[in-house]
Amino acid sequence: MAEDLFxxxxxxxRRRILDELVExxxxxxxxxxxxxxxxxxxxxxxxxxxQHLAVLESAGLVRSRRQGRYKFHDLNTEPLEHIVNRxxxxxxxxxxx
Numbered sequence: 001m002a003e004d005l006f007x008x009x010x011x012x013x014r015r016r017i018l019d020e021l022v023e024x025x026x027x028x029x030x031x032x033x034x035x036x037x038x039x040x041x042x043x044x045x046x047x048x049x050x051q052h053l054a055v056l057e058s059a060g061l062v063r064s065r066r067q068g069r070y071k072f073h074d075l076n077t078e079p080l081e082h083i084v085n086r087x088x089x090x091x092x093x094x095x096x097x
Contacts (some may be wrong), residue, residue: 004058004059004060005060005061007055008055008056008058008059009061011055013042013044013052014052014055014056016036016040016042017032017049017052017053017062018061018075020035020036020039021062021073021074022075025074025075026072026073026074027073028071028073029046029070030046032049032088033046036049040091044086053073058080059079060076061076061079061080062074062075062076063076064078
């Protein structure tokens with residue numbers, strides 16, 4: 001699990017996606033693409049952003065939910081909290097890999 005998390009965080013585009021979800025949670029793919037283009041001048045295709053979102057989802061950092069024909073993406077900070085607690089409170093049995 002930690003390996004997936006660190007892999008997901010290693011890419012600057014994925015970190016920008018997370019930054020956008022921190023600023024405004026619950027965005028669609030279209031909204032994310034638009035914000036990445038206008039704020040960060042990232043001209044990536046929707047498919048490329050979708051692939052980045054899939055990596056973030058597999059690491060547990062993003063959750064998606066469908067509402068009608070739209071798919072919304074929400075930030076999930078639990079995996080980050082688990083990693084941080086691992087070093088802030090060492091010795092807790094559930095925090096070991």
